[in-house]
Amino acid sequence: MTYTGRTLGVGLMRGKPFAFYLLCSRSFPRRRAIVRGNAVYIENLTKTDNPYVSYPVVRLLSEYAVITNGLQTDFIAQALEWESPKKALIHVLDALDYERDEYSTPRIAGIIGTDGKGWLGFAGKEEFWVRELELREGKAFVTATYNLGFTELEFPAFESAEELARKALELPFEKKVLAIGVMSDKKWKLALCNI
Numbered sequence: 001m002t003y004t005g006r007t008l009g010v011g012l013m014r015g016k017p018f019a020f021y022l023l024c025s026r027s028f029p030r031r032r033a034i035v036r037g038n039a040v041y042i043e044n045l046t047k048t049d050n051p052y053v054s055y056p057v058v059r060l061l062s063e064y065a066v067i068t069n070g071l072q073t074d075f076i077a078q079a080l081e082w083e084s085p086k087k088a089l090i091h092v093l094d095a096l097d098y099e100r101d102e103y104s105t106p107r108i109a110g111i112i113g114t115d116g117k118g119w120l121g122f123a124g125k126e127e128f129w130v131r132e133l134e135l136r137e138g139k140a141f142v143t144a145t146y147n148l149g150f151t152e153l154e155f156p157a158f159e160s161a162e163e164l165a166r167k168a169l170e171l172p173f174e175k176k177v178l179a180i181g182v183m184s185d186k187k188w189k190l191a192l193c194n195i
């Protein structure tokens, strides 16, 4: 199995756009996800000065859901008030850049639209990209902080956000901590699942 760190996918299941966030962590496995209103936050439960391990991970807007591995979630959500998903990802990821930690951890970000569109972005030390994606039935486009690049997975079928989060937690990656599932089914459906 591969260690991918924070792993993020966007896809389409039975015509419904979905996103998942799989938090894998070697260094800070004691975390939890908390839902507050239209947002989800990751809270680190061990004492540390590391500024990157507690953050807003999901923000649900009327037309878009934003999911990322850092504080860029809220900046991207704000930028969507005046610009396209593609430009919001380019501007915010370029401005914030990769994390200044010992791994130069990339910032990753995903957006899904209620209309079935999807976007992924990646800001690493050596690599920067933003992709506008044609989502395909039963598949997910996925990226991660480490060792994955950009790939497309066959995603196991699910009926609900709860099942989506459970399936994300079954993906064959190392050191899984928790998963979050978001799908658009008339309104946003959101679920959390711990290992």
Ligand SMILES: NC(=O)c1ncn([C@@H]2O[C@H](COP(=O)(O)O)[C@@H](O)[C@H]2O)c1NC=O
Binding pocket: 005, 006, 023, 024, 025, 026, 027, 028, 042, 050, 052, 053, 069, 070, 099, 101, 102, 103, 105, 106, 145
């Ligand atoms: N978003 C997160 O949940 C998160 N967790 C850990 N990091 C960063 O990545 C470094 C490596 O963490 P790990 O060994 O758990 O993969 C940490 O020191 C921290 O700077 C994170 N930053 C980005 O992914």
